[in-house]
Amino acid sequence: MAKYTEEQLFEAREHAYTPKPDVLDAFSKLVESVREHVANERRVKITNGDSYIDEHGHERSYNHFNRRRLSRGSGPKPNLRKKSETTVDEDGWETTVKPRKSFGGEDHENDRANFRELSKDTTVRVRPNNKNLGSSKAVDPRDAIADKHTNTFNAFEALGDDDDE
Amino acid sequence: MSEDLTKKTEELTLENQNATTVLLNKEDFTAKHPLNSKWTLWYTKPQVNKSETWSDLLKPVITFDTVEEFWGIYNSIPVANQLPIKSDYHLFKEGIKPEWEDEKNAKGGRWQYSFVNKRDVKPRDQRLTIEDDENEVNGIVLNIRRGYRVAIWTKDCDSAKLKTIGERFKKVLKLADDQKLEFMSHDTFNAKGEPQLTV
Numbered sequence: 001m002a003k004y005t006e007e008q009l010f011e012a013r014e015h016a017y018t019p020k021p022d023v024l025d026a027f028s029k030l031v032e033s034v035r036e037h038v039a040n041e042r043r044v045k046i047t048n049g050d051s052y053i054d055e056h057g058h059e060r061s062y063n064h065f066n067r068r069r070l071s072r073g074s075g076p077k078p079n080l081r082k083k084s085e086t087t088v089d090e091d092g093w094e095t096t097v098k099p100r101k102s103f104g105g106e107d108h109e110n111d112r113a114n115f116r117e118l119s120k121d122t123t124v125r126v127r128p129n130n131k132n133l134g135s136s137k138a139v140d141p142r143d144a145i146a147d148k149h150t151n152t153f154n155a156f157e158a159l160g161d162d163d164d165e
Numbered sequence: 166m167s168e169d170l171t172k173k174t175e176e177l178t179l180e181n182q183n184a185t186t187v188l189l190n191k192e193d194f195t196a197k198h199p200l201n202s203k204w205t206l207w208y209t210k211p212q213v214n215k216s217e218t219w220s221d222l223l224k225p226v227i228t229f230d231t232v233e234e235f236w237g238i239y240n241s242i243p244v245a246n247q248l249p250i251k252s253d254y255h256l257f258k259e260g261i262k263p264e265w266e267d268e269k270n271a272k273g274g275r276w277q278y279s280f281v282n283k284r285d286v287k288p289r290d291q292r293l294t295i296e297d298d299e300n301e302v303n304g305i306v307l308n309i310r311r312g313y314r315v316a317i318w319t320k321d322c323d324s325a326k327l328k329t330i331g332e333r334f335k336k337v338l339k340l341a342d343d344q345k346l347e348f349m350s351h352d353t354f355n356a357k358g359e360p361q362l363t364v
Binding site: 002004008009012013017019020021024025027032034035038 | 197198200210227231233234240241252
């Protein structure tokens with residue numbers, strides 16, 4: 001039984017001999033063709049068959065263009081609550097006034113009138129929320145009832161109605 | 166391409182059958198170093214077409230019987246990281262198919278280790294060999310997956326002989342103590358059982 005040391009085995013490397021170069025060449029070509037096939041399949045899977053070359057010469061998919069914008073960023077929400085106003089009179093007394101939440105009630109009738117006067121000539125442009133207009137979702141039949149009666153509640157009217165008292 | 170390769174391997178014969186070897190002339194350092202057995206390199210091609218069966222994918226590439234030829238083949242074939250995923254290299258003694266159904270494998274098993282990350286594999290040129298005085302080893306297998314899986318296939322499950330092979334294999338792979346090499350008979354492996362031995 002032939003037995004060699006590790007040194008002998010590694011020394012023999014210098015006399016490496018390829019018994020059938022054409023077979024090994026055909027084998028290497030086969031592996032290369034499979035590699036290309038697998039890489040193509042992977043590319044098609046990632047790019048959905050469509051891609052472009054970016055400014056650095058790299059092939060890129062269009063996937064990032066299909067990503068929807070987040071409705072809100074990841075940062076903290078701004079505090080929009082009105083702070084209470086403090087006034088100091090001549091005697092040094094501080095009076096804290098709670099922030100006004102609305103123009104409701106009889107106390108603010110003038111404010112309401114001023115606001116209406118100011119906004120009378122302002123053109124308000126309403127943009128539809130067309131986020132879901134192109135949706136491929138099946139139509140919900142409950143949404144299709146166009147002339148459905150709805151009760152609406154107008155807070156201003158309700159507050160200004162004397163019969164309510 | 167695959168047919169071309171099959172045709173070429175069918176015609177396969179070893180050249181220089183009567184070449185000088187170191188066993189005949191110990192003074193001749195350019196003589197070939199014969200191996201105790203002939204070995205065949207097999208390759209499993211990843212399936213690229215659903216009509217391809219296992220027998221279409223598993224093909225013998227080349228057979229050799231000297232150390233010099235081993236190095237020549239080693240230098241010529243694609244290295245592991247150039248193989249497409251789901252490829253396998255099998256190096257088996259001539260006449261043994263790299264399948265557990267082969268009668269010479271049927272009663273045996275495998276020492277196996279999976280490198281989850283390909284970068285965990287240590288440099289390949291290591292001055293370590295596995296002695297097989299008992300003629301216990303049938304072949305070695307390398308599976309190319311997301312990581313690498315390497316295995317030594319043995320002809321039986323004699324734990325006394327297996328332990329030595331497993332410990333040596335662990336050194337060759339340069340595994341740490343907590344990285345366990347596992348042995349499973351082919352029957353256990355196919356039944357997804359627990360390993361019978363670990364080192």
